[in-house]
Amino acid sequence: MSGTIIDGKKNAIDLRRRIKSATNNLKSKYGITPGLAVVLVGNDPASEIYVRNKGIQTKEAGMESLEFRLAEDASEDNLLKKVEELNNDNSVNGILVQFPVPKHMSQQKIIETILPLKDVDGLHPVNAGYLASGLKGMVPCTPQGAALLIKETLGELSGLHAVVVGRSNLVGKPIAQLLLKENCTVTICHSRTKDLKETCLSADILVAAVGIPELIKEDWVKPGATVIDVGINRLDAPEKGPGKTKLVGDVDYNGAIKIASSITPVPGGVGPMTIACLLLNTLIATCAQNNIEFSELGF
Numbered sequence: 001m002s003g004t005i006i007d008g009k010k011n012a013i014d015l016r017r018r019i020k021s022a023t024n025n026l027k028s029k030y031g032i033t034p035g036l037a038v039v040l041v042g043n044d045p046a047s048e049i050y051v052r053n054k055g056i057q058t059k060e061a062g063m064e065s066l067e068f069r070l071a072e073d074a075s076e077d078n079l080l081k082k083v084e085e086l087n088n089d090n091s092v093n094g095i096l097v098q099f100p101v102p103k104h105m106s107q108q109k110i111i112e113t114i115l116p117l118k119d120v121d122g123l124h125p126v127n128a129g130y131l132a133s134g135l136k137g138m139v140p141c142t143p144q145g146a147a148l149l150i151k152e153t154l155g156e157l158s159g160l161h162a163v164v165v166g167r168s169n170l171v172g173k174p175i176a177q178l179l180l181k182e183n184c185t186v187t188i189c190h191s192r193t194k195d196l197k198e199t200c201l202s203a204d205i206l207v208a209a210v211g212i213p214e215l216i217k218e219d220w221v222k223p224g225a226t227v228i229d230v231g232i233n234r235l236d237a238p239e240k241g242p243g244k245t246k247l248v249g250d251v252d253y254n255g256a257i258k259i260a261s262s263i264t265p266v267p268g269g270v271g272p273m274t275i276a277c278l279l280l281n282t283l284i285a286t287c288a289q290n291n292i293e294f295s296e297l298g299f
């Protein structure tokens with residue numbers, strides 16, 4: 001028997017359609033168009049692709065997309081000034097600085113300069129604190145997308161044992177918080193965890209957010225578990241031709257799908273949900289900044 005494939009692409013399209021409709025409601029009721037500003041430093045090819053896709057999907061959702069580019073050797077001060085400018089610009093509701101930034105810039109300093117209310121990446125310590133306290137705030141996009149897929153797949157999560165492998169501020173910790181909020185019993189594993197395989201085997205929901213290709217093997221998965229693979233690893237794929245590459249997750253997909261009841265593929269699983277959740281955060285931020293109840297938008 002084979003597990004069900006959780007279709008992140010389809011879920012993301014549905015979510016973006018609902019966001020577009022709510023954005024239209026915001027425009028017609030209040031005459032407000034959400035604005036998302038993305039700042040890119042340098043010209044890392046992968047970041048260029050992410051930023052381009054974000055711009056396209058932002059416009060498709062009926063929002064204003066603003067793009068700002070700084071040279072690779074721009075000073076940190078220059079970038080922080082740009083962020084301050086966007087903080088003070090009323091037409092900008094969400095600010096995202098595309099990471100990674102060049103080594104001479106402090107990622108943490110940048111995160112802390114963005115106004116928490118415009119921090120659509122959800123990385124500001126104020127927003128991390130809200131999430132840890134079970135309060136409303138901006139939730140990081142990829143974990144939010146992963147949690148939406150889990151809810152969509154399983155419905156009620158109360159009492160289930162969720163094992164999250166990875167404890168980064170960007171992915172592992174926020175996913176753990178979101179699952180805790182859903183009344184899961186949550187175990188967080190990391191590079192120093194002993195008995196990783198045994199812990200994974202006890203998971204009803206197994207989330208992998210590590211960055212090691214196919215770390216989680218078929219015999220680490222409990223029969224009937226839901227497996228969420230956040231990992232994105234680019235590997236050489238000589239079988240596809242010279243110089244070709246392929247994406248794989250942190251889970252041995254072909255093995256795990258035989259054991260799991262449902263599983264996200266890579267690509268096409270959690271990945272597509274990230275930009276959709278960025279747009280959702282932009283809409284939520286716009287409402288919060290204008291004292292509008294989000295529920296009024298019929299989302």
Ligand code: NAD
Pocket residue numbers: 142165166167168169170171172189190191192193196209210211212230231232233270271272274
């Ligand atoms: P990170 O490097 O910041 O964190 C990795 C975590 O894995 C750490 O907490 C570390 O303790 C843990 N770890 C490392 N080796 C381990 C081991 N052998 N056993 C158990 N745990 C181990 O990475 P991140 O930013 O959290 O990203 C994780 C993965 O998710 C990466 O593959 C990344 O590309 C992917 N990612 C995807 C999206 C998306 O879908 N849009 C977004 C962000 C990250």
